[in-house]
Amino acid sequence: MKTLFESLFRSNAWLRIYSIIAITRLINRIGARLVIDGSAPRTIRWSDHLVVITGGSRGMGGRVCELLKEKGARVVVIDKAAKSLHGKEDLFLEADVTKEEELIQARKQVHSELGYPTMLISAAGIARHSVVMDPPHRFPSSFSNAVIDVNLKGSFNFVKVFGQDLLSDYDEEQDQELFPIRNNFGGHILMIGSGAAFAPLPANATYNASKAGIVSLHHTLNYEIQSWHKSDRVRNSVFCPLMIHTDMTKDRMKEQKNQFIFPTLTVDQAAAKIVKVLEQDRSQVFFAPAGAYALSLLMPNLPAWLIRLVANGGGSGSTFSEYLHKQRLPIGEH
Template identity: 45%
Template sequence: MSNPASSVVAPLNDALKRTINHRTKPNAFTIDVIINGLFRPLFHSKTLSTIATILSLVRIAGGLDNLRFLRDRKDLSGREKLSSLGADLAAGWSNSANRLAKWYLVLRILKTINAIGNRLVMDRESPRNIRWHEHVVVITGGARGIGGHVCKVLRQKGAKVVVLDLPEKSEHGLETLYVQTDVTDIKSLLNAKKQVEDKLGYATMLLLGAGIARHSFLLDTEEQFPHEHAKQVSEVNFHGIMATLKAFGEHMLPDGGVKDRPYKQAKNGWGGHILIIGSGAAYIELPANAAYNASKAATVSLHSSLSSELHAYHKVNNVRSSIICPLKIESKMTEGRMLDTHDQVLLPTLTIPEAAEKIIEILEGDKSRIVYIPRAMYVMSYNKMLPAWVVRALHISLGASDTFMTYAKEFRNHEQNIHQK
């Protein structure tokens, strides 16, 4: 059904112009900056974390003087010294003055357990050294935005990058190969796959980033907002991922991916990494964004299913499966439609380079990961455990309910909202 209103390009009202986000560079002062600059190295730098662990243990054991005294005692055997050290640690643990050292050790232990669990259960193989010149990276939706920036950086690193997108060409022109592709059409994807194989070889990494967002309301009538427009969101954001996996996944699997075949060498000779660009919208269902919210929640579920199938059926240890869920990003897809976040310290609006940098970090780390940005999303991802009224009250108090609703109320049939490329 055609909608005459969709061809009308209405100017944004003054209130929306004042409040929409126009962020072009990362926020300088956020919780993420503090954690990444001051606290993260204490856990992720081998040198700093080792020093911090030793200092914490020394502090709890009574300090260097106490340890030297215990070492120099001639009246105690080695076994008795160990017993005395254990008693000192137990006493120090009970001392409230050592609270900071205790918290550090507890967090360090929990992070170590988590790392071991991921290594033994999820990845089951040590991270590989990524030599980018050996890799063919396929990016859907890479003509611009996050995928476009990832393409730029990976080309600088020496990777062969394939961009699959709907426009005739990319905005940046930096890719090794561009194939005009409709991710909702399996024939279009299989054609792209054939071109990739013929010109560059088999894909080793997939970045699934093709997506659209159309803001409307679920109870809109067909005249107010045609169902077909909303349906296309899930066709691209969810079914497009499933179709792309079907087309390119076999490149990473042994002999077509059948578990009972005798040879386990991956078709591309390396294995792979499949990284889905999800969204914080999968966990925070704001008004006027229902189709997008649901499609991203579906991708989170799809990621979990993919990860379990790689383990249970394909039985491969060399294919990573990751998902990244950014909350709010200033991009072409949100331009003129997204109100800025009130609290830029806890919930900063992200820029494309920030998201792209995190994606490349995931790929280079060669581990299966679930990543949320900004860091507050790690906490917000648990909001399903809270009573519904608490979640609603938080959305209202933060002004989150207006994020897309201000735009959708007046401009849901705006050409920019409907005709995305």
């Protein structure tokens, strides 16, 4: 048996790559538990949890809301829309994540009607394709500003305002947490990143930067939760999908040619992965599909010319060129 495995391992390149990825992920899980979380995963009983989701009125966030309700959780949806398309939430609050004062008022209403949340999902996001050095009459700066404001600033505001509910007070003189924790559990913060944080998309500078910023914010929160807030009861994760079939990606991206290695996810598949991560109760950067994990390791270390070849090989460059020509504003129109 050992000889057979060794023979397969030596002759099959994909098996070697898969084994390396699997071992790396296992090491990461152990390291995250020991160094970041500081405590064993807890059993998640959804009936005990109150989840707040931004951008939960439709799309992936909406589907996450539906799945959580099926499992027995209470769910609050915060969205700029006037109402959710699914209507499954326990409480819907109309608010703009780019405006901190609106989130503060939303938090007060959540406390008043349902109590303290235990899980936060920052799913509000937009994509506005643009070319950095195109003149303003072609692509107004408002396109780029909106992406940064919603994707990055919106996540920052949401975590800043609602994250307090996951923590206990802290005694600086005694250098320890004061109990009880406000919600009697701690919690889990989950933000939506993107594979674009590691493998940038053409003509999407602000989207790429906003998602890279989300990954950086995730790592910063890990430090703060452990070192500043001294908490081992708050998990912190970020989801980095490669491509999902949504209204946001429609006509903008071509599917990867190799659907075995880099399959395009459905909204249902993406939402199910998010719920699974919450149930695992451990901090992590998780990728979908799993092959995207290899991209996150390789892309930052590849030379620029090779990254360009990878993008061209996936067809993304031509897709964005076609899309952008359709979207360009006529001269003088703002």
